[in-house]
Amino acid sequence: MRMKKIKNSDDAVAGIVVTVLLIGLIMAVMVMVKTVYVPQWIEESEAAHMEEVSNQFAMLKYALDIQSIVNQSTAISATITLGNKEIPFFDLGRTFDSLGIIEDGCNITVKNNTVSSSYSTDAIKYSSRNLHFVDQSYVYEAGSLILSQDPSSILHGKPSFFVTEFGKNLSFTFVNISGIAGRTSVSGYGNYPIYLEVANPNNQYTEINNVTDITIVTNYADAWYIALNSSLLQSISGFEYEGNGVGKVGYNITSASDRVTLEFIDSSGDYVNLFIREVNISAQIAFGLV
Amino acid sequence: MKVKSSNRAVSEIIGAMLLLLIVVSVFSLIYFQVLSDEGPENKTIVKIVGRIEGTNVILEHQGGEPLELDTEISITIAGVEYSGVVENWLNDKNDDGAWNIGERMLFSFEYNLSRLGDYQEVDITAVDTQSDSVIFMGPIDLKPVSDVGIELAVDNLYPKIGEHINITITLTCYGGDVEGAGNVEIKYLVPEGLIYIDNTPTQGTYDNETGIWEIGNVLVGEPAIVRIEVKVVGIEVRDFTQLAMVLDGSGSISSSDWNLMKEGLKQAIRNESVFPYDGSVELTVVQFGGGSWFSNPYAKVEISPIIITDNPIDPGYYMVVSADVKDIPQLGGYTPTGCGIRLGADQLHDIGNFSSDHLQVIVLVTDGEANCEWIPGGYTAQYKGETLGKLSAEDAREYSLTTLGMQEDQDEFDSLAIGSGPDVPWLNSSIVWPQPGYIAPPYTNGAGWVNHVTDWQEFADAINELFKFLFMSITIRVELTDSTTIDPNIENDNVIILITPQI
Numbered sequence: 010m011r012m013k014k015i016k017n018s019d020d021a022v023a024g025i026v027v028t029v030l031l032i033g034l035i036m037a038v039m040v041m042v043k044t045v046y047v048p049q050w051i052e053e054s055e056a057a058h059m060e061e062v063s064n065q066f067a068m069l070k071y072a073l074d075i076q077s078i079v080n081q082s083t084a085i086s087a088t089i090t091l092g093n094k095e096i097p098f099f100d101l102g103r104t105f106d107s108l109g110i111i112e113d114g115c116n117i118t119v120k121n122n123t124v125s126s127s128y129s130t131d132a133i134k135y136s137s138r139n140l141h142f143v144d145q146s147y148v149y150e151a152g153s154l155i156l157s158q159d160p161s162s163i164l165h166g167k168p169s170f171f172v173t174e175f176g177k178n179l180s181f182t183f184v185n186i187s188g189i190a191g192r193t194s195v196s197g198y199g200n201y202p203i204y205l206e207v208a209n210p211n212n213q214y215t216e217i218n219n220v221t222d223i224t225i226v227t228n229y230a231d232a233w234y235i236a237l238n239s240s241l242l243q244s245i246s247g248f249e250y251e252g253n254g255v256g257k258v259g260y261n262i263t264s265a266s267d268r269v270t271l272e273f274i275d276s277s278g279d280y281v282n283l284f285i286r287e288v289n290i291s292a293q294i295a296f297g298l299v
Numbered sequence: 300m301k302v303k304s305s306n307r308a309v310s311e312i313i314g315a316m317l318l319l320l321i322v323v324s325v326f327s328l329i330y331f332q333v334l335s336d337e338g339p340e341n342k343t344i345v346k347i348v349g350r351i352e353g354t355n356v357i358l359e360h361q362g363g364e365p366l367e368l369d370t371e372i373s374i375t376i377a378g379v380e381y382s383g384v385v386e387n388w389l390n391d392k393n394d395d396g397a398w399n400i401g402e403r404m405l406f407s408f409e410y411n412l413s414r415l416g417d418y419q420e421v422d423i424t425a426v427d428t429q430s431d432s433v434i435f436m437g438p439i440d441l442k443p444v445s446d447v448g449i450e451l452a453v454d455n456l457y458p459k460i461g462e463h464i465n466i467t468i469t470l471t472c473y474g475g476d477v478e479g480a481g482n483v484e485i486k487y488l489v490p491e492g493l494i495y496i497d498n499t500p501t502q503g504t505y506d507n508e509t510g511i512w513e514i515g516n517v518l519v520g521e522p523a524i525v526r527i528e529v530k531v532v533g534i535e536v537r538d539f540t541q542l543a544m545v546l547d548g549s550g551s552i553s554s555s556d557w558n559l560m561k562e563g564l565k566q567a568i569r570n571e572s573v574f575p576y577d578g579s580v581e582l583t584v585v586q587f588g589g590g591s592w593f594s595n596p597y598a599k600v601e602i603s604p605i606i607i608t609d610n611p612i613d614p615g616y617y618m619v620v621s622a623d624v625k626d627i628p629q630l631g632g633y634t635p636t637g638c639g640i641r642l643g644a645d646q647l648h649d650i651g652n653f654s655s656d657h658l659q660v661i662v663l664v665t666d667g668e669a670n671c672e673w674i675p676g677g678y679t680a681q682y683k684g685e686t687l688g689k690l691s692a693e694d695a696r697e698y699s700l701t702t703l704g705m706q707e708d709q710d711e712f713d714s715l716a717i718g719s720g721p722d723v724p725w726l727n728s729s730i731v732w733p734q735p736g737y738i739a740p741p742y743t744n745g746a747g748w749v750n751h752v753t754d755w756q757e758f759a760d761a762i763n764e765l766f767k768f769l770f771m772s773i774t775i776r777v778e779l780t781d782s783t784t785i786d787p788n789i790e791n792d793n794v795i796i797l798i799t800p801q802i
Contacts, residue, residue: 031326161402
């Protein structure tokens, strides 16, 4: 029998080395893309998602503003997108956000020399759980659209609070959201509709004379400070910031972590008249079986 | 066994080593290229909003990533560039060493009045040094605000025909973002009835052909004044006027006072020095009142719209019409003011020579408060007391404005209030038009007045004065037409004074 001779040869060495190096190169590229590129892509995607939510909340406020003025029983749905879609191929970056109707999120107390009137509303709140972009919350309460981001908040949409008579009368449309029990929160990924229905529509304003203080208890004091001050600070408003109440009605706004207080100063003792209209709207996060 | 010497493998080893060297070199190069990649361009995702408030440039952080205090800002105003880091101008409310949501950067500047034209916009660029990315870029329009006001004075409001009078226009700047107003231009066109003679401005030039006074810059505390001398010649051609006299004939007016009213109106129509007969006036007379337990108060037409002339063969011959006025019987009863106003407006619109180009004037003559609510579908009403009666009258006034399409610069709704009965403040604030109303005489503010006379004895003088004002007066109107600064208070940018020539 003829034995086959095993012959020593190094012909394949270069091929093996090339293969090893190719695998190393591919792995290096993959690692670099995952650690450097993907986080930034995810951050950009999350920022874009925040923009989308911002637009959706702007539409929500628009819908509520329309419902506030039509004085009819109306029902409108507004959709909010929760969660960020993952980056294709790498399958990374999916996030899960939350949307809720916070009970008694905002309380407003109006005082004059004799009585105190209180109004309370729930707040519609979206909270992100981003992986790379800063976490933000969009909140609708009492007609205001607020963007909250640690450590502060800003006003994204003004409430219907304005001067109707130079230095004398104020008007406020208080949108009172009431969440329907059991349908007030959701967390996850996808589009979720908020169903808004006007309850007992009316166009009647309650006149509160000689108002000395308006206190708003809220988690977003910075935003409400802006809301109040921007309405009164204009030269055509007839009010004077930190004025002494002689000639023009003066006002001060003090802010704490959980409240903003608007105080009027008037040496004549007339102060201001507030015409407040309460619009009652029931809200539910309506999806699936209802 | 013979060992055979050979060097054949040497070249293979060298070849393999060279191949490995080439492979390793090539891959090293590729690795170096790949691993030296700095990754994607670093971005700072943040919303910065820029705006101008007064003389401050404001950049506000409106969400997104916090920025370092070494963020570079470049601001160019009127060709001058100001550069620095945001730390110089930031109000770091929470002292966390970062530019965070809600925090503002505020850069103050001042306008140079002599170069106000250069202040068109602010160019701003903000660069985050950490990512070397632009976070804000763009121009923001500059609109400097400065309040100016016009004052107007005439040395004789009741001149005789042929006399010379002086009209003094004063333009004052009260300041604002700028301690003055730039390139101010106002207009005063000498109206018909006056002839331009001369002008003396303290600054700028006045062109009597165009009526434009080009003043230039006006500094705070240094008002610009022009004195314009004119000759009074009186009005020869008038705009066609539809006049509706809406008369209160309610029972609170005694028959003797009713006769005084009729006689006063009759004599005023016959007074050619106050009432023109050139066909430029269409007169309508409406009376409201009446009503009892068995009938509703109402309004009726006493004189249908008719053009007043001095031609005896015309149906509008002033002697005939005035005689008809003297024969109007009093209705008595309640005060359905709203019915009278509605009927007057409908007569002007449906029966008279209505055109929106014609002047429409409604004059409400009353001695008491409206106390009836109009019943839709006619000109009758129900007694409902003063609160609802006034609301009904206010609705009727709105109806007349809408029906006639009344325009503030030519039409008017006025009132002659007699005695202590009428609610003059209500008439002034809710009935006369344009608003705000004023108490006359003098009729210096133009249309929308209440003339309150104490009793019917004064009615004859008041109605003569009224006609003289409506048909014989000359309106002097001065208005701000241009300025490079924005005037936040437009109420003092237009001034009207009426002069009434005496024959």
